[in-house]
Amino acid sequence: MRVLVIEDDAALNGILAKRLAEEGHSVDCCFDGRDGLDYAEAADYDCIVLDWMLPKIDGLTLLRRLRGGGNHANVLLLTAKDSIEDRVAGLDAGADDYLVKPFSFDELLARVRALLRRQSEVRSPVLKLDDLVMDTASKTVQRAGKKLLLTSKEYALLEYLLRHQGQTLTRSQISVHVWNFDFDYDSNIVDVYIRYLRNKVDKPFSNKLIHTVRGFGYVMRCGDA
Numbered sequence: 001m002r003v004l005v006i007e008d009d010a011a012l013n014g015i016l017a018k019r020l021a022e023e024g025h026s027v028d029c030c031f032d033g034r035d036g037l038d039y040a041e042a043a044d045y046d047c048i049v050l051d052w053m054l055p056k057i058d059g060l061t062l063l064r065r066l067r068g069g070g071n072h073a074n075v076l077l078l079t080a081k082d083s084i085e086d087r088v089a090g091l092d093a094g095a096d097d098y099l100v101k102p103f104s105f106d107e108l109l110a111r112v113r114a115l116l117r118r119q120s121e122v123r124s125p126v127l128k129l130d131d132l133v134m135d136t137a138s139k140t141v142q143r144a145g146k147k148l149l150l151t152s153k154e155y156a157l158l159e160y161l162l163r164h165q166g167q168t169l170t171r172s173q174i175s176v177h178v179w180n181f182d183f184d185y186d187s188n189i190v191d192v193y194i195r196y197l198r199n200k201v202d203k204p205f206s207n208k209l210i211h212t213v214r215g216f217g218y219v220m221r222c223g224d225a
Helices: 010-022 033-042 059-068 084-092 105-123 152-163 171-178 189-202
Strands: 002-006 026-030 047-051 074-079 097-100 126-129 132-135 140-143 146-148 210-213 217-220
Touching: 002 010, 002 033, 010 026, 010 105, 026 033, 033 047, 033 059, 047 059, 047 105, 059 074, 059 084, 074 084, 074 105, 084 097, 097 105, 126 152, 132 152, 152 171, 152 189, 152 217, 171 189, 171 217, 189 210
Parallel strands: 002 026, 002 047, 047 074, 074 097
Antiparallel strands: 126 132, 132 140, 140 146, 210 217
16 A cells, blocks of 8 residues: 655654555655645555644645545544544544554554555455455455465555556556655566566466556456457
């Protein structure tokens, strides 16, 4: 999943990015509301971790602009404001959850997982193509009843392909969702990870599911048609 962290405290921002990346997420970071708005409008994020007290544009104003513009990403609002009135204001502005500083990083990660799980349940937690089955709730993948062991990045790539099965995805589309804005667009990292996935998902089986569309990108589908 792709996560945006908007937090002006550089040390906290760095820790959040590191912990979220360790959970297998692709993470972008920024330090003020204006950049946060630009990031949020430039990419499709699954979750935004948003500080309330930001320079340039405060978190609540940013949140209202995102919701007003039709952005439906899950938003976890971080703040030192802990009154009932403040919580109500944050939730009414469009936050999906609210966490008061100081907080436990384990609790923050659990809340992010809950938001993403809620999103997955709406979209269906189980993804299938032929005999390939991904359970996004348990983070497991099987093919023909055999469990496949994937790295976090391989899993993220496969989930994105499965959620868009039958649709030809360009390398740019894949990289924007599975990696972050630090991605080197001149590299062949997408092709490398497609090859890793093929070795695990397709190579041991006769029916290939990951196909190259020459001149465009990749598509997941049954058969060569």
